[in-house]
Amino acid sequence: MSYEFIYFDLDDTLLDHKSAEAAGLKDIHAHFDFFDEVSAEKLINVYHQVNSRQWSLYSQAKVSREELQRNRFELTLKELGLNSARYEEVGNQYMQFYRNHWQWIDGAKEAFYKIVEKYPVGILTNGFAETQRKKFEAFDLYHSAETTVISEEVGVLKPHPDVFNHATELAGVDSDNILYVGDSFGSDVIGGTKFGWNVAWFTENGEPEKHEKAHFVFNDFIKLKNLLKV
Numbered sequence: 001m002s003y004e005f006i007y008f009d010l011d012d013t014l015l016d017h018k019s020a021e022a023a024g025l026k027d028i029h030a031h032f033d034f035f036d037e038v039s040a041e042k043l044i045n046v047y048h049q050v051n052s053r054q055w056s057l058y059s060q061a062k063v064s065r066e067e068l069q070r071n072r073f074e075l076t077l078k079e080l081g082l083n084s085a086r087y088e089e090v091g092n093q094y095m096q097f098y099r100n101h102w103q104w105i106d107g108a109k110e111a112f113y114k115i116v117e118k119y120p121v122g123i124l125t126n127g128f129a130e131t132q133r134k135k136f137e138a139f140d141l142y143h144s145a146e147t148t149v150i151s152e153e154v155g156v157l158k159p160h161p162d163v164f165n166h167a168t169e170l171a172g173v174d175s176d177n178i179l180y181v182g183d184s185f186g187s188d189v190i191g192g193t194k195f196g197w198n199v200a201w202f203t204e205n206g207e208p209e210k211h212e213k214a215h216f217v218f219n220d221f222i223k224l225k226n227l228l229k230v
């Protein structure tokens with residue numbers, strides 16, 4: 001298989017979103033006195049539940065981005081029995097702390113730059129445009145990536161085919177010559193393969209029947225470098 005264009009997902013593929021999110025939540029837990037009533041672990045657990053539910057509603061266009069950003073902290077505070085009126089302050093502070101913890105996934109930076117030397121690459125990400133653009137700047141991705149696609153700017157989220165269609169048009173190659181590197185089974189593996197892309201799934205686990213859906217499965221960027229002979 002010869003790939004003519006490599007797209008990368010951003011969060012938890014190139015950048016370690018999960019760790020940054022947990023660290024940002026621990027920081028707000030330490031920052032606001034009223035969190036003393038609950039443990040940081042409890043805050044993280046409740047936030048995850050609330051946030052994933054809100055993202056699911058957002059992906060179905062049942063809540064707006066503004067509602068998502070409000071609800072995820074307001075409902076977390078409510079659920080924890082804390083003063084939910086402070087959601088805005090907590091949310092803003094969280095975003096500041098979250099940014100301080102952004103970093104590459106182990107091995108991803110080296111692999112990414114090796115791949116950039118040999119292939120045209122793009123970034124295709126869900127997430128808030130404002131936040132994702134800041135990541136592109138912080139990690140100098142605008143220079144190395146020929147295309148950057150943020151689902152919010154397309155109007156629908158991965159795995160919606162419109163996102164992949166838009167990204168394919170920008171890449172200027174046929175769908176089956178694109179390799180997508182991503183960590184989400186639903187958004188990346190299913191979304192990408194349904195559109196005719198090849199998908200390299202970055203995952204630690206995954207049942208065998210899920211592995212079969214992807215063209216390549218890896219848990220170490222050295223394996224991706226080997227696949228692409230870089």
Ligand SMILES: [Mg+2]
Pocket residue numbers: 009010011012013182183184
């Ligand atoms: Mg991801």
